[in-house]
Amino acid sequence: MMFHKDYDIAVCGGGIAGVAAAVAAARRGCRTVLIEKTIQPGGLAANGLVLVYLPLCDGRGNQLLYGLPEELMRLSNKYGPCRLDENWREKNGRMQVNFSPAACVLALDEVLEESGVTVWLDTVITGVRLEDRRLKAVEVFNKSGFGVIEAACFIDATGDADVTFLSGNACRNSANAMVLWALEHRGAPGKDDIPQDEYAEGVIPVAGSICAAMRADPLKKIFSDGPLSGELVTRFTLEGRRRYRRDLARLGAAKTSRFPVALPAQVPLRRTRAISGRATVTDADEGKELPLTVTKLGDWRAAGRVWEIPYPALLPDNVEGLLAAGRCISAVDSAWEAVRVIPVAAKTGEVAGIAAALSVRQGLTPGALPFARLAKELQTITPPAALPRACKEI
Ligand SMILES: Cc1cc2nc3c(=O)[nH]c(=O)nc-3n(C[C@H](O)[C@H](O)[C@H](O)COP(=O)(O)OP(=O)(O)OC[C@H]3O[C@@H](n4cnc5c(N)ncnc54)[C@H](O)[C@@H]3O)c2cc1C
Known part of the structure; x- marks a missing residue:
């Protein structure tokens, strides 16, 4: 190995979920690194040229996603031509906006820099180091050669659950x-x-x-x-x-x-590989209030359809010290289709970043973090009307 680094939190993959996770963790005082195999943040939203920031609302005029999903939505056009219609409630009931992928990259660079995230571009994760079942380090390759990045906590935001897969945890694929x-x-x-x-x-x-x-x-x-x-x-x-x-x-x-x-520089596959988590969002969960839920979300395909994501859907079932965020969280079928989009990736990224920061501060793994502590932090971001019941009842 030619280099060796050590951080509090290592976010693996710099798509929308990874950016949100890294910003959330760094803003909470953690030494945070973002490891990205291309030379720009944004993932599918940048290299995949996906340029529709789908709604933060339920399609009936109720905003459900607050915090970094909204901040990144607004930033996506800081250097771009489109504007969110602030009268979206009256006009069409969808709080969404298009953006130029290149303009979005510039704004994501800026928010990472301002938040104090250390960014490693052109750095691909090639392996993992586990002790018992706890992830201790990832192995990487870049122009400096092979290296090792250690951290107290890792976030798998690779879109394809690469870190979880390399750790030997079960994963699911999709058509x-x-x-x-x-x-x-x-x-x-x-x-x-x-x-x-x-x-x-x-x-x-x-x-x-x-x-x-x-x-x-x-x-x-x-x-x-x-x-x-x-x-x-x-x-x-x-x-x-x-x-x-x-x-x-x-x-x-x-x-x-x-x-x-x-042309896309990232393969335009929508659902690739997701973690098998300690909870899984399934089609039977549509419209239901679930235990240990960290967010509600609208369904971009149908107005009024609402889902919730439980915290354990971010936790691989067989590896410690690791959270998943973005389109590789534990979900299946139609539920996976609802959660795999940009605004939800930003939300699960933000939640993973917060959970990682709280865990590191308390010397715990994310799996051992008391849900009440996480819920209390989420209450500071989301107004009560949009908070899932599990977070309100703490
Ligand atoms: C064709 C298509 C159309 C879509 N349309 C829409 C739409 O209109 N609106 C919408 O909201 N969503 C849409 N989506 C979905 C949405 O774009 C993605 O699901 C979302 O952007 C996922 O974000 P993410 O951060 O979870 O993953 P990704 O964007 O995939 O980011 C993962 C990042 O990890 C990096 N990475 C991966 N492996 C490694 C590794 N081993 N080492 C280092 N880095 C690694 C990648 O380079 C990438 O930057 C569409 C997707 C597709 C494919």
Whole structure:
């Protein structure tokens, strides 16, 4: 090993969940490192070009997510062109906004810097070191060579549960339909559209001539349903780009007014690998109040549908010293679909960062942290009307 570092908290993966986790922990006085394998924070929201910050509300005018989900939503456009419509309640009942991925990266860099997070970019986690069942260190590789990062507590925000998987904890996989997002220049939006014979297409205007074009299999045919693997990521990515080439080739002369500006640099798989946790959010939990719940959330697919996430869904069932955050928390089926989006990733990141900071301060593992202590902290962020009953009753 060529280098060795030591922190209070190591956040693994710098997507929206990882950024929220690192900021929450650092703001609570912990020496916090964020380890990210690419050179920019944001994960799918940056490198995946996903640019719709889905709602913080229940679709019926009630905001449910407060704290970092809202702060990051507003920051996503600090250097960008779109604005949250402050009259969202009256207009359409959805508190959501589009953003430019590049502008979002600049703002995320800034909030990490201002919060005092140490950021390690271009650093990939390649292994773990466990003592008994407790995670003590992660092994990394970057331009300095191989290194070891020790911490009192770790947060797996890799989106794919890489740290949990490498630790030997059980994980779950999910099926995925083919999808490709690209940023396109469109000189005359709508005029030069490709005939839709093979792929359903959604076009999301960002600003001016820039749009996000989404092409997905209209029949939502399953492309992958095996375990996440290097082979799957490569095959999925190449097939998406192959289909895009085929569409673009049909443009002919229109290609001067419509062409790709950026392609995803992270595979656009929505649900890849999630931890098997000490609790799991399942379809039967929809609309229910659950014990040890840390947040409520609306369902981006249907107004009025509400879910809760229990704290143990962030805890791998067989490893200590580790929390999960973001789209790899313990959830299945339709429940996983509800929790895997940007605002919820920000919330579970924030909760994981707070829980890690409280645990480290008390010399406990996150699994041994009294729920009452966490709930008390969450009460300072969320107004009573949006707090889950489990947090209010403390
Ligand atoms: C096609 C598609 C469309 C979507 N549409 C929307 C939408 O419209 N609105 C919405 O809100 N959500 C949408 N989502 C979902 C949303 O974008 C993601 O679920 C969310 O951004 C996940 O955030 P995350 O931080 O949990 O994970 P990720 O964004 O995946 O971040 C994980 C980070 O960890 C890093 N990492 C991974 N492994 C390692 C490692 N071994 N070492 C170091 N770093 C590592 C990655 O580089 C990445 O930066 C969409 C997703 C897809 C794929």
